[in-house]
Amino acid sequence: MSASVMPTSLDFVRFLPETILTIMGTLLMVVIPVLRRRFSNVFGHISLATLAAGIGAAVYANTKAGEAFGGMLSVDGFATFFRVLVMGVGILTVLPSYGFLRRQDAETGEYHALLLFSIAGQCLMAAANDLIIVFIGLEISSIASYVLAGYLRDDKRANEAALKYFLLGSFATAFFLYGVALIYGSTGTVNLTAVRAVVSGQNGPSPVFLGVAAALMFVGLGFKVSASPFQIWAPDVYQGAPTPVAAFLSAGPKAAAFAVLLRIFLTAFGPIGPGWEALVWVSALLSMTIGNFAALLQSNIKRMLAYSSIAHAGYVLVALTARSDIGAAAAMFYLAAYAFMNIGAFAVVSHLSGKGERFLNVDDFAGLGQKQPQTAAMLSIFLLSLIGVPLTGGFFGKFYIFKAALEQHLVWLTVLGLLNSAVAAYYYLRIMVMMYMHEPGEAVAQVEPLSPGLRAALILPALGTLFLGIFPTWVLEFAGKSAVFFK
Amino acid sequence: MNLLTVVLALPLAGFLIALLIPRSSPQSSRNWSLAISLVTFAAALGLLAWFDRAAAGEQFTVDLPWMASPDIHFHIAVDGVSLWLVLLSTFLTPICVLISWRFIQSRVKEFYAFMLLLEFGLVGVFMAQDLFLFYVFWEVSLVPMYFLIGIWGHERRIYAAVKFFLFTMAGSVLMLAAIIYLYNQSGTFSYRELLSMLSSGRLHFEPGEQLLLFLAFFIAFAIKVPLFPLHTWLPDAHVEAPSAGSVMLASVMLKMGTYGILHFCLPLFPSAARNCAPWIAVLAIIGIIYGALVAMVQPNMKKLVAYSSVSHLGFVVLGIFTFTQAGLDGAVYQMLNHGISTGALFAIVGLLYERRHSLAIEDYGGVATAAPWLATAFLVTTLASVGLPMLNNFVGEFLVLQGTALSNFTWTVWAATGVILSACYMLWLYQRVFYGEAKAEVRSHVFDLNAREYAAVIPLIVMMVWMGVYSQSFLAPVSKTTARVLDQTQVNVPFRVAIPQPQPAEVAHVR
Numbered sequence: 001m002s003a004s005v006m007p008t009s010l011d012f013v014r015f016l017p018e019t020i021l022t023i024m025g026t027l028l029m030v031v032i033p034v035l036r037r038r039f040s041n042v043f044g045h046i047s048l049a050t051l052a053a054g055i056g057a058a059v060y061a062n063t064k065a066g067e068a069f070g071g072m073l074s075v076d077g078f079a080t081f082f083r084v085l086v087m088g089v090g091i092l093t094v095l096p097s098y099g100f101l102r103r104q105d106a107e108t109g110e111y112h113a114l115l116l117f118s119i120a121g122q123c124l125m126a127a128a129n130d131l132i133i134v135f136i137g138l139e140i141s142s143i144a145s146y147v148l149a150g151y152l153r154d155d156k157r158a159n160e161a162a163l164k165y166f167l168l169g170s171f172a173t174a175f176f177l178y179g180v181a182l183i184y185g186s187t188g189t190v191n192l193t194a195v196r197a198v199v200s201g202q203n204g205p206s207p208v209f210l211g212v213a214a215a216l217m218f219v220g221l222g223f224k225v226s227a228s229p230f231q232i233w234a235p236d237v238y239q240g241a242p243t244p245v246a247a248f249l250s251a252g253p254k255a256a257a258f259a260v261l262l263r264i265f266l267t268a269f270g271p272i273g274p275g276w277e278a279l280v281w282v283s284a285l286l287s288m289t290i291g292n293f294a295a296l297l298q299s300n301i302k303r304m305l306a307y308s309s310i311a312h313a314g315y316v317l318v319a320l321t322a323r324s325d326i327g328a329a330a331a332m333f334y335l336a337a338y339a340f341m342n343i344g345a346f347a348v349v350s351h352l353s354g355k356g357e358r359f360l361n362v363d364d365f366a367g368l369g370q371k372q373p374q375t376a377a378m379l380s381i382f383l384l385s386l387i388g389v390p391l392t393g394g395f396f397g398k399f400y401i402f403k404a405a406l407e408q409h410l411v412w413l414t415v416l417g418l419l420n421s422a423v424a425a426y427y428y429l430r431i432m433v434m435m436y437m438h439e440p441g442e443a444v445a446q447v448e449p450l451s452p453g454l455r456a457a458l459i460l461p462a463l464g465t466l467f468l469g470i471f472p473t474w475v476l477e478f479a480g481k482s483a484v485f486f487k
Numbered sequence: 488m489n490l491l492t493v494v495l496a497l498p499l500a501g502f503l504i505a506l507l508i509p510r511s512s513p514q515s516s517r518n519w520s521l522a523i524s525l526v527t528f529a530a531a532l533g534l535l536a537w538f539d540r541a542a543a544g545e546q547f548t549v550d551l552p553w554m555a556s557p558d559i560h561f562h563i564a565v566d567g568v569s570l571w572l573v574l575l576s577t578f579l580t581p582i583c584v585l586i587s588w589r590f591i592q593s594r595v596k597e598f599y600a601f602m603l604l605l606e607f608g609l610v611g612v613f614m615a616q617d618l619f620l621f622y623v624f625w626e627v628s629l630v631p632m633y634f635l636i637g638i639w640g641h642e643r644r645i646y647a648a649v650k651f652f653l654f655t656m657a658g659s660v661l662m663l664a665a666i667i668y669l670y671n672q673s674g675t676f677s678y679r680e681l682l683s684m685l686s687s688g689r690l691h692f693e694p695g696e697q698l699l700l701f702l703a704f705f706i707a708f709a710i711k712v713p714l715f716p717l718h719t720w721l722p723d724a725h726v727e728a729p730s731a732g733s734v735m736l737a738s739v740m741l742k743m744g745t746y747g748i749l750h751f752c753l754p755l756f757p758s759a760a761r762n763c764a765p766w767i768a769v770l771a772i773i774g775i776i777y778g779a780l781v782a783m784v785q786p787n788m789k790k791l792v793a794y795s796s797v798s799h800l801g802f803v804v805l806g807i808f809t810f811t812q813a814g815l816d817g818a819v820y821q822m823l824n825h826g827i828s829t830g831a832l833f834a835i836v837g838l839l840y841e842r843r844h845s846l847a848i849e850d851y852g853g854v855a856t857a858a859p860w861l862a863t864a865f866l867v868t869t870l871a872s873v874g875l876p877m878l879n880n881f882v883g884e885f886l887v888l889q890g891t892a893l894s895n896f897t898w899t900v901w902a903a904t905g906v907i908l909s910a911c912y913m914l915w916l917y918q919r920v921f922y923g924e925a926k927a928e929v930r931s932h933v934f935d936l937n938a939r940e941y942a943a944v945i946p947l948i949v950m951m952v953w954m955g956v957y958s959q960s961f962l963a964p965v966s967k968t969t970a971r972v973l974d975q976t977q978v979n980v981p982f983r984v985a986i987p988q989p990q991p992a993e994v995a996h997v998r
Binding site: 370384387389390391395399402403406407411414415418419421422425426429433436437472473476477480 | 554555556557594622623626627629630633634637638644645648649652653656657660661663664667668670671
């Protein structure tokens with residue numbers, strides 16, 4: 001694993017998605033003054049094209065799978081899955097942003113550039129096989145998303161959100177870095193494969209050191225995935241951040257952080273699994289319970305979705321608790337399904353919120369089913385998927401996760417998790433009740449017809465949700481094949 | 488293409504096309520859903536015609552792989568019990584379409600689309616032979632019913648719809664856990680495969696394990712039935728639902744629970760089922776008597792019929808847990824009877840509501856003078872419901888009580904009081920609504936049946952008489968299937984058989 005190896009062209013191919021995103025993001029910054037306001041849609045088009053090219057590059061890189069830059073990156077099916085996922089999340093974030101930014105009079109190129117940088121960081125996290133690279137990816141992703149959260153400068157709540165996210169996020173990253181330092185100190189390496197070798201070796205490092213390191217890293221990453229008890233920031237940030245950004249935060253950084261969490265805990269800390277299982281067990285249960293029960297009490301839709309995203313992080317942690325390849329595959333599947341359904345739901349919220357995001361109450365959905373039946377029908381699909389009704393991706397996601405958990409005899413966690421999902425049905429149903437069983441109110445009266453971008457941003461995830469719910473095999477098989485970690 | 492697939496696919500295709508019908512022409516929605524539901528019923532009659540009555544097993548089997556891992560199949564078939572339930576669902580859907588013809592005036596397109604989706608879900612539940620597929624249909628049928636209650640219901644519809652959804656959901660997640668557990672143990676979702684593994688001993692559950700699995704399934708089904716004390720969602724859902732929703736809910740959806748108990752709980756977990764039988768039978772008897780007593784004091788017609796359902800479904804559960812041939816036959820027959828006669832009660836109460844816009848008993852009186860044919864139809868239904876000989880419920884109740892007497896005579900005595908009580912509350916209802924002086928509102932609003940309503944009511948009455956007079960035309964295939972269920976509950980009783988065996992040896996040893 002010496003670092004002095006000359007990079008080959010293959011290394012650069014494997015690094016292509018990040019390269020494309022970074023170059024295009026930088027280029028966007030350069031051309032902003034030239035294009036300014038006259039062609040405001042151009043920025044969106046550029047970032048869509050960049051993300052599409054990035055997905056192409058990631059798929060191409062997967063055909064040349066292997067390690068890059070002396071083992072710092074590991075481009076395998078797992079990395080490709082998450083790279084495509086976060087870039088897909090990027091596309092679904094850009095699509096509703098056209099209309100949203102226009103309504104808020106905030107159409108600038110910086111928004112798109114920041115988004116591309118953030119996604120570049122997440123791609124790097126997905127492929128990282130080295131704790132330092134993980135850290136770099138985490139920072140690139142986080143710093144861009146701190147700025148994105150406060151993107152609407154004149155909005156008080158957005159400022160609060162950005163500041164809160166930044167301060168707490170910095171602490172979390174610091175915790176993560178402490179963990180990395182302890183690992184380096186006790187094993188002499190930051191490469192995940194090498195760490196695993198040392199940990200499972202005869203004269204492994206002291207279990208106390210390792211335990212503390214694992215716990216510190218879990219704190220850092222647990223913050224990023226908004227797992228309990230590190231979830232306090234999520235509702236405030238989601239509420240304050242511009243709605244498409246909130247959608248992005250709930251899917252993109254979360255998926256990347258879960259990718260890292262799975263890779264670190266199943267590769268490097270795999271041998272000490274029984275030690276951390278209880279920790280993750282508790283965190284999973286807390287996340288599900290706190291998320292779902294707190295969401296019951298919310299009247300602001302963004303806060304409700306924030307708590308729901310905490311609960312969903314809990315479901316994915318159940319898959320991590322299972323400590324198996326099947327569990328990892330289930331987590332991957334779930335994150336993909338979750339990205340579709342949650343971004344779709346947020347897209348409807350941003351559609352309805354109006355200028356200055358005035359209409360964010362659950363009551364504001366009243367009568368949407370009469371005014372815009374298509375929008376309401378698609379939101380219903382997302383909500384039914386979030387509840388976990390069969391024939392939607394959310395159902396299969398839950399099914400695979402709890403199947404993996406039961407295989408590892410986590411009976412209580414499964415039962416409590418499933419009961420949790422019955423509780424969750426209540427607050428998702430509230431939105432459907434509003435849409436279909438009440439007369440239209442002020443919010444629905446002002447809602448614009450669906451723009452082409454938003455229509456795509458709703459139809460694509462809706463089709464994705466149904467596809468994953470009816471034909472899950474294809475994605476699941478890919479996830480199953482890629483979720484085989486170095487043992 | 489297999490006829491069973493046609494019966495399943497027609498409502499789904501009808502639903503998808505109904506979504507495309509323009510909102511501006513509600514009449515086309517009505518016509519379309521009536522046409523498609525009649526065609527579905529005709530196809531279901533075809534099933535009946537080609538059903539081999541001499542065979543006991545599943546027929547019209549379709550088994551297509553859906554997913555490789557986990558191994559999920561699109562596996563549908565009908566046996567002698569589910570055949571009738573499929574027929575019942577397809578029979579009642581056009582009737583529900585007919586009774587909603589005038590009553591539903593807002594969002595007509597969605598209403599009929601949801602009716603067809605509901606039919607798809609219900610028919611699928613009774614056909615599914617793969618546990619996973621069963622769960623899928625089980626949940627899918629939940630969604631349209633939720634909307635039917637929530638959008639087109641009465642004042643407290645939202646409360647009722649959410650309560651209905653959450654109760655069922657809470658029960659079914661436990662069932663999902665049990666289904667996954669079964670899969671992890673056996674590697675298959677196939678009902679048939681599981682049974683053969685159990686009877687050959689390749690799959691074996693410890694007593695405690697079996698009890699928990701049984702309860703996970705049973706609670707999901709018992710909520711749906713509903714078994715006392717899990718019934719509290721039912722009166723709300725029934726009272727608030729539009730009458731077509733009440734009919735489908737009472738006649739078909741509640742049968743999902745009893746069918747589930749018969750089809751899954753008994754054969755898959757026989758020992759646990761037998762061990763729990765006394766407890767469940769007592770709950771069923773409490774349900775019979777409690778439902779009847781509460782029905783007696785209801786001022787609201789729909790609520791009265793709803794509580795009478797609790798009482799009648801108690802008979803079904805009791806019959807199942809007698810573990811006798813007569814009891815099981817009676818239970819199945821009673822499922823069908825209740826579907827016809829309570830469906831008719833809800834339908835006619837709905838017709839009264841359409842005229843008088845009230846469900847309160849005190850707002851009526853003297854309907855018989857204003858609308859004699861409507862009163863006659865209700866009278867026949869009432870008599871069927873109280874179990875008058877020559878009408879359908881009598882046969883079912885008789886068989887259930889006969890089966891109960893074979894296993895425990897005390898239960899029979901208590902359960903039989905339910906029959907008496909049902910006569911009290913139903914006849915008293917009839918007297919208050921239909922006899923006496925006709926009030927001015929009744930005289931000016933309550934008209935007799937029109938042609939469309941005759942078309943909805945007469946088939947139900949014909950069925951009541953037919954099922955009461957010539958029950959053998961229905962019971963023969965039922966008995967074949969229930970005999971097999973009974974067989975399965977006896978073949979595979981590992982720990983129940985194992986316990987008595989060492990006793991004689993031990994006694995000998997002591998001597």
